[in-house]
Amino acid sequence: MRLERMVERMTSAVRNLLRRPQVDAELDEEVRGYVEMLTDEKMARGLTQNEARREAKMELGGVEQVKEQTREVRAGHFLETLWRDLYYAARTLRKNPGFTIVAVLTLALGIGANSAVFSAIDAILLRPLRFPDGDQLMQVSQYNPKVKSPNPFVAPVRLEDWNRMNSTFQALTGYYAEDDSETSGPLPEKITIAFVAPRFLQVWGVAPELGRDFSPEEERVGGPPAALISNRYWRRRFGENPKALGKQLRIGKAGVPIVGIMPSSFLFPDHDVDVWLTVPIGAPYTESRDNTWYTVVGRLKKGVTLAQARANLATVQVQLGKQYPKPDADIAVKIQPLKDTILGNVGRSFWMLFGAVSLLLLIACMNIAALLLARSSQRRHEISIRFALGGSRIRIVRQLLTETFLLALAGAALGLVFAGAASKIFQTLAASLPRVQEIHLDARIVLYTLVCSVVVTLLCGLFPALRAARESISGSLAQTSAAQVSTRNRLQWLLVGVQVALAVTLLAGAGLLVRSFEAIGQVSPGFNPSHVLTFHVSASYGETANMKALTQRIDRILDSLRTLPGVSEGATSATLPGVPQEYEQQFKVIEGPTDPNRKTMADWRSVSPDYFATLQIPLLEGEACREQTGSVNVMVNRSFANTYFPQSSAVGHHLQVLGALANFYPTAEIRGIVGDAREEGLNHAPEPTIYSCFSAPMPDPYYLVRTHNAPMSLAETVRKRLAQLEPGRSVFDMAPLTDHLDDSLSENRLRMVLLAFFAATAIALACIGLYGTLSYSVAVRKREIGLRMALGAMRGQIATLFLFKGLGVCALGCAAGLALAITSSRLLAGMLYGVSPTDVLTLSAVVVMVLALAAVASLVPAVRASRVDPMTALRYE
Amino acid sequence: MTRVQMELLQGTLDMLIMKALALGEMHGLGISRRIEQITKGTFQVKPGSLFPALHRMEEEGWLSAAWGESENNRRAKYYQLTKMGRRQLETETQRWGRISLAIANALEA
Numbered sequence: 010m011r012l013e014r015m016v017e018r019m020t021s022a023v024r025n026l027l028r029r030p031q032v033d034a035e036l037d038e039e040v041r042g043y044v045e046m047l048t049d050e051k052m053a054r055g056l057t058q059n060e061a062r063r064e065a066k067m068e069l070g071g072v073e074q075v076k077e078q079t080r081e082v083r084a085g086h087f088l089e090t091l092w093r094d095l096y097y098a099a100r101t102l103r104k105n106p107g108f109t110i111v112a113v114l115t116l117a118l119g120i121g122a123n124s125a126v127f128s129a130i131d132a133i134l135l136r137p138l139r140f141p142d143g144d145q146l147m148q149v150s151q152y153n154p155k156v157k158s159p160n161p162f163v164a165p166v167r168l169e170d171w172n173r174m175n176s177t178f179q180a181l182t183g184y185y186a187e188d189d190s191e192t193s194g195p196l197p198e199k200i201t202i203a204f205v206a207p208r209f210l211q212v213w214g215v216a217p218e219l220g221r222d223f224s225p226e227e228e229r230v231g232g233p234p235a236a237l238i239s240n241r242y243w244r245r246r247f248g249e250n251p252k253a254l255g256k257q258l259r260i261g262k263a264g265v266p267i268v269g270i271m272p273s274s275f276l277f278p279d280h281d282v283d284v285w286l287t288v289p290i291g292a293p294y295t296e297s298r299d300n301t302w303y304t305v306v307g308r309l310k311k312g313v314t315l316a317q318a319r320a321n322l323a324t325v326q327v328q329l330g331k332q333y334p335k336p337d338a339d340i341a342v343k344i345q346p347l348k349d350t351i352l353g354n355v356g357r358s359f360w361m362l363f364g365a366v367s368l369l370l371l372i373a374c375m376n377i378a379a380l381l382l383a384r385s386s387q388r389r390h391e392i393s394i395r396f397a398l399g400g401s402r403i404r405i406v407r408q409l410l411t412e413t414f415l416l417a418l419a420g421a422a423l424g425l426v427f428a429g430a431a432s433k434i435f436q437t438l439a440a441s442l443p444r445v446q447e448i449h450l451d452a453r454i455v456l457y458t459l460v461c462s463v464v465v466t467l468l469c470g471l472f473p474a475l476r477a478a479r480e481s482i483s484g485s486l487a488q489t490s491a492a493q494v495s496t497r498n499r500l501q502w503l504l505v506g507v508q509v510a511l512a513v514t515l516l517a518g519a520g521l522l523v524r525s526f527e528a529i530g531q532v533s534p535g536f537n538p539s540h541v542l543t544f545h546v547s548a549s550y551g552e553t554a555n556m557k558a559l560t561q562r563i564d565r566i567l568d569s570l571r572t573l574p575g576v577s578e579g580a581t582s583a584t585l586p587g588v589p590q591e592y593e594q595q596f597k598v599i600e601g602p603t604d605p606n607r608k609t610m611a612d613w614r615s616v617s618p619d620y621f622a623t624l625q626i627p628l629l630e631g632e633a634c635r636e637q638t639g640s641v642n643v644m645v646n647r648s649f650a651n652t653y654f655p656q657s658s659a660v661g662h663h664l665q666v667l668g669a670l671a672n673f674y675p676t677a678e679i680r681g682i683v684g685d686a687r688e689e690g691l692n693h694a695p696e697p698t699i700y701s702c703f704s705a706p707m708p709d710p711y712y713l714v715r716t717h718n719a720p721m722s723l724a725e726t727v728r729k730r731l732a733q734l735e736p737g738r739s740v741f742d743m744a745p746l747t748d749h750l751d752d753s754l755s756e757n758r759l760r761m762v763l764l765a766f767f768a769a770t771a772i773a774l775a776c777i778g779l780y781g782t783l784s785y786s787v788a789v790r791k792r793e794i795g796l797r798m799a800l801g802a803m804r805g806q807i808a809t810l811f812l813f814k815g816l817g818v819c820a821l822g823c824a825a826g827l828a829l830a831i832t833s834s835r836l837l838a839g840m841l842y843g844v845s846p847t848d849v850l851t852l853s854a855v856v857v858m859v860l861a862l863a864a865v866a867s868l869v870p871a872v873r874a875s876r877v878d879p880m881t882a883l884r885y886e
Numbered sequence: 887m888t889r890v891q892m893e894l895l896q897g898t899l900d901m902l903i904m905k906a907l908a909l910g911e912m913h914g915l916g917i918s919r920r921i922e923q924i925t926k927g928t929f930q931v932k933p934g935s936l937f938p939a940l941h942r943m944e945e946e947g948w949l950s951a952a953w954g955e956s957e958n959n960r961r962a963k964y965y966q967l968t969k970m971g972r973r974q975l976e977t978e979t980q981r982w983g984r985i986s987l988a989i990a991n992a993l994e995a
Binding site for chain 2: 074
């Protein structure tokens with residue numbers, strides 16, 4: 010029965026919608042017919058025709074109203090009115106192009122920016138890693154709780170122990186990457202190799218696209234060699250030829266056949282990895298518990314939580330500690346979700362960005378709300394007529410909301426276009442951020458944008474619509490504009506004030522970041538980074554077996570490079586100066602009292618002897634170190650000397666290194682003192698540092714070469730010389746040192762640029778709001794102005810009156826904004842350098858700028874007010 | 887009837903209209919008069935309530951409408967009960983009987 014009724018109603022709905030004019034005409038005729046018949050009745054009772062008709066009409070209560078009440082219950086009414094609302098809303102918007110364009114642009118900026126940032130956050134933070142069940146992947150590292158050493162790498166034999174003894178992981182594996190040369194082709198080619206432990210593909214859950222995974226024999230010592238290659242390498246080297254399977258690669262002295270090709274989506278551990286090789290377990294160099302190489306990744310069993318895994322591996326490590334007290338008793342295990350390790354500090358910046366953008370959207374909404382309020386008061390007449398024609402309050406509110414909704418929709422559509430463009434810009438600006446290539450607009454972003462539009466509609470439109478509909482008929486029709494002055498304006502001024510406050514807060518933040526960035530730029534680094542070329546020469550860790558040969562090789566390269574025309578100095582270093590790479594080391598001063606409570610720590614850098622000359626770090630005392638076999642020379646910097654040798658000179662003293670490096674470095678002698686250099690980054694004060702003079706800290710150190718002219722101009726010359734010296738090796742990552750320094754500051758720069766952009770948009774929006782509200786105020790108070798002028802006020806006084814009104818509200822907004830900025834200064838504290846979050850100079854500059862802009866925005870309406878002609882104004886009704 | 891009362895008695899109004907039409911087809915004013923008659927003057931249905939009810943019931947399939955000529959030769963829309971409408975009238979009548987019996991019992995107790 011219910012179903013029949015529903016079907017009937019739907020058929021009627023369709024009929025009503027399709028044949029609306031006809032249906033309406035019939036209704037009209039029916040109701041009028043009723044009136045006629047009622048009139049006839051009354052006439053039959055003895056009234057005259059006119060009296061009868063009048064009574065009939067009164068009894069009816071109004072033809073239009075009855076018709077409207079009937080229409081309301083008809084099927085399909087809702088859709089019909091909706092359609093009519095939309096049509097009318099579109100027409101109204103079209104007739105006010107100025108307002109519409111401003112509103113749509115404002116919304117587009119707000120919604121578009123929100124969508125762009127959200128899509129970036131989604132790609133970089135929210136979407137899990139693109140592996141099956143990526144949330145199960147964990148990064149596992151070891152660390153010594155007693156030493157603040159950043160060495161998280163794990164020894165292969167320990168990895169195997171963990172894998173065997175744990176109960177919470179499906180499998181654990183490890184990898185490390187290094188560069189080498191592949192020599193089976195006509196020229197040696199540099200490739201990036203990832204050396205992996207067994208079960209590598211099992212942990213990732215990815216299978217090769219062609220060929221197969223490693224077999225168990227290939228993963229043990231003595232077994233046949235095998236390699237997996239990446240899709241990119243396959244394309245580049247073999248042109249995607251399936252016959253590449255089985256071909257032999259030549260790495261070092263060995264030939265390695267290709268057994269599998271990975272799919273193009275597999276880019277782990279690095280985007281650049283070309284070849285995966287196994288590290289055979291059981292090989293002698295994998296047996297030592299101190300040889301730590303691997304970055305370990307594991308996949309949790311289904312249903313196991315992070316807490317359980319942590320507890321389990323902690324127990325396993327305790328057992329190992331009992332079995333092998335040295336070194337396992339000192340080692341603890343750390344487990345983190347893999348996702349977190351890839352992101353680092355980026356997460357914090359992004360949420361700050363998201364907050365700023367949402368704030369911007371809020372400001373945009375308030376602007377629109379103010380504009381809508383202004384317009385709705387101008388439409389009071391129209392709205393009153395609607396009431397008179399029988400419209401209900403809900404209908405009218407709905408009509409006004411539809412307009413706002415159309416605006417929001419248009420703004421969202423345009424905003425999506427903006428967001429697409431912004432994504433591209435984001436990718437270029439932030440190319441160094443992880444996973445930035447994965448940012449696209451997708452269905453979720455579009456959905457988010459639509460939700461934003463709806464929210465915006467409600468925020469902007471509800472209040473003005475409700476307000477407009479609240480007025481009674483008689484009040485609005487009879488009233489002239491004279492009476493309604495300050496009460497409504499108070500709300501609009503409040504909105505302007507809040508906007509100004511928010512803009513001031515954003516501007517203060519941006520200003521502080523700008524100044525902090527400048528301060529970093531002006532800091533003296535303690536070394537001369539210009540005219541220095543850096544590069545790498547491929548090498549393999551196997552060379553560490555013969556340190557003497559390695560050192561000789563590197564020294565030979567350096568000597569040869571120094572003879573090149575255009576080169577003045579050359580050196581090697583384990584780390585780049587000015588690029589943060591912490592490595593702290595505990596040591597003990599041999600001659601002198603040792604305080605057991607006070608740990609002596611310093612930064613440890615391994616550099617070749619000519620490092621200081623190459624970077625122009627001044628030698629303050631003693632002499633430059635030399636490489637000698639037998640004893641180890643070190644240099645220290647001035648901070649070190651001042652901290653640990655306040656009275657005597659540090660030169661000549663001996664240091665004993667403690668901790669993991671103790672095996673490699675026996676007692677060291679301090680040869681000299683050099684000036685402080687900001688090795689940890691330009692925004693960090695120099696720390697006490699020990700430089701060990703050792704040109705081969707690793708097989709593949711950074712090479713630093715000081716050139717007379719622009720560094721890159723020597724690139725080809727250096728390559729050719731190295732091709733002569735070391736034909737089997739490739740030269741890569743050539744860049745001036747200044748490029749590296751710029752890169753390390755790129756995140757700061759990005760933050761600064763973006764925040765400045767938002768602050769600029771915010772203040773622009775606030776000014777638009779100010780202008781709009783003041784103009785409206787002038788328009789509404791025309792009569793009052795006319796009166797004042799008639800009573801003797803000068804034009805200048807009128808202009809000043811309005812100017813001060815605008816500035817006054819602005820000043821209040823500034824005060825509120827300052828308070829907000831000061832209370833939220835803690836948010837920025839971590840990102841600032843050289844300037845405090847409540848820096849007076851910056852804050853006052855912001856306030857002055859905002860007031861100046863407000864004055865400009867208020868000028869035009871104020872001047873317009875002064876030009877009002879009192880005669881026309883007083884006659885205006 | 888004032889608006890409030892109409893909402894309370896919407897189901898009842900439907901029933902009255904259908905009862906009035908059970909006696910034969912009729913136009914809007916006629917239905918109003920008939921209701922007045924059969925309720926002995928208690929209910930005077932205003933057009934503001936009547937027309938919406940008539941149109942609604944027509945769209946739900948309980949009534950059917952056709953244009954015709956009234957007594958004074960005016961064009962008017964005549965409504966009559968459909969088969970579905972008759973069934974609905976019976977259902978409603980029974981339900982109403984049960985309700986009024988229950989309330990009468992309650993008040994006497």
